[in-house]
Amino acid sequence: MKSIQAGVLDIAYLETGPADGPPVILLHGFPYDIHAYDAVSDLLAASGLRCLVPFLRGYGPTRFLLAETPRSGEQAALGADLLAFMDALGIPRALLGGYDWGGRAASIVAALWPERVRGLVSCGTGYNIQDIARAGIPAEPEEEARFWYQYYFHSERGRAGLAQKRRALCHLLWKLWSPSWAFDEETFARSAAAFDNPDFVDIVIHSYRHRYGGIPGDPAYASIEARLAAQPAITVPAIVLQGADDGVDPPAPEDRDAPHFTAAYDRRILPGIGHNLPQEAPEAFALAMRELG
Numbered sequence: 001m002k003s004i005q006a007g008v009l010d011i012a013y014l015e016t017g018p019a020d021g022p023p024v025i026l027l028h029g030f031p032y033d034i035h036a037y038d039a040v041s042d043l044l045a046a047s048g049l050r051c052l053v054p055f056l057r058g059y060g061p062t063r064f065l066l067a068e069t070p071r072s073g074e075q076a077a078l079g080a081d082l083l084a085f086m087d088a089l090g091i092p093r094a095l096l097g098g099y100d101w102g103g104r105a106a107s108i109v110a111a112l113w114p115e116r117v118r119g120l121v122s123c124g125t126g127y128n129i130q131d132i133a134r135a136g137i138p139a140e141p142e143e144e145a146r147f148w149y150q151y152y153f154h155s156e157r158g159r160a161g162l163a164q165k166r167r168a169l170c171h172l173l174w175k176l177w178s179p180s181w182a183f184d185e186e187t188f189a190r191s192a193a194a195f196d197n198p199d200f201v202d203i204v205i206h207s208y209r210h211r212y213g214g215i216p217g218d219p220a221y222a223s224i225e226a227r228l229a230a231q232p233a234i235t236v237p238a239i240v241l242q243g244a245d246d247g248v249d250p251p252a253p254e255d256r257d258a259p260h261f262t263a264a265y266d267r268r269i270l271p272g273i274g275h276n277l278p279q280e281a282p283e284a285f286a287l288a289m290r291e292l293g
Helices: 034-046 075-088 100-112 141-146 148-153 156-164 166-177 185-196 200-210 219-228 282-292
Strands: 002-006 009-016 023-027 050-054 094-099 117-123 238-243 265-270
Touching: 002 075, 009 034, 009 075, 023 034, 023 075, 023 100, 034 050, 034 185, 034 282, 075 100, 075 219, 094 100, 094 282, 100 117, 100 219, 117 282, 148 156, 148 200, 156 166, 156 200, 166 185, 185 200, 238 282, 265 282
Parallel strands: 023 050, 023 094, 094 117, 117 238, 238 265
Antiparallel strands: 002 009, 009 050
16 A cells, blocks of 8 residues: 555555556545455556556545545545646556546546546446536436435435444445445455545535535635536547446436547446446456557
């Protein structure tokens, strides 16, 4: 485990592969951690790539440098953290891969700072940039039902539930979101340790309330949020991977994200795979990364 001061954080990360290899940054989602990429990073490192897998804000050993920094989980903060991580390590350009929150961070950097990105692998929602201005428009009832946990987090009961029963709640989400993945308890426990971060609850709650416009963001990221409100195109080569069995974000027959990508683009739907795609299908994820790298 390594760490580096980057922006407002001291970011903990794992690094594998040759130090002089082309850099690859792999970003986990909620409620997961860096172990989602154990097999992927081994495969990519064996191909000569330098793999960097950071804990996001609010996870594992990653910590804020100052107590007074707002514990924001908004999308702009995730993108800013990734850019600061690259700057701190002196990485001018990298291949980015991510899913869920990590896919959002990667998509934001690819959209706003394309000169820093060689290519993007995004799982689940391909164009993973929130359109907060339209967040109040109801979805189909089946989709709304899958988002029950988000509405739960809008209440103080939900905050208390996450704080007091975080492992049980996150274990349930793993099962619901990846119904065909037979993970064992040791696998879950290895990742669940990351949820004991003292900022985990505050950041998760802020994330799910902010994305619906329910609470303000950190003013430090207002200019980034303003740019994201325009729903900028992603102009770097991209591959979108979607699990056919994803229990929270199942792929639609029509690829509604494709118009947001203006460079080489491909969408692949993987049968028998759920939401935690890198951990469930590491070979397919690593293949997509190598194709772009």
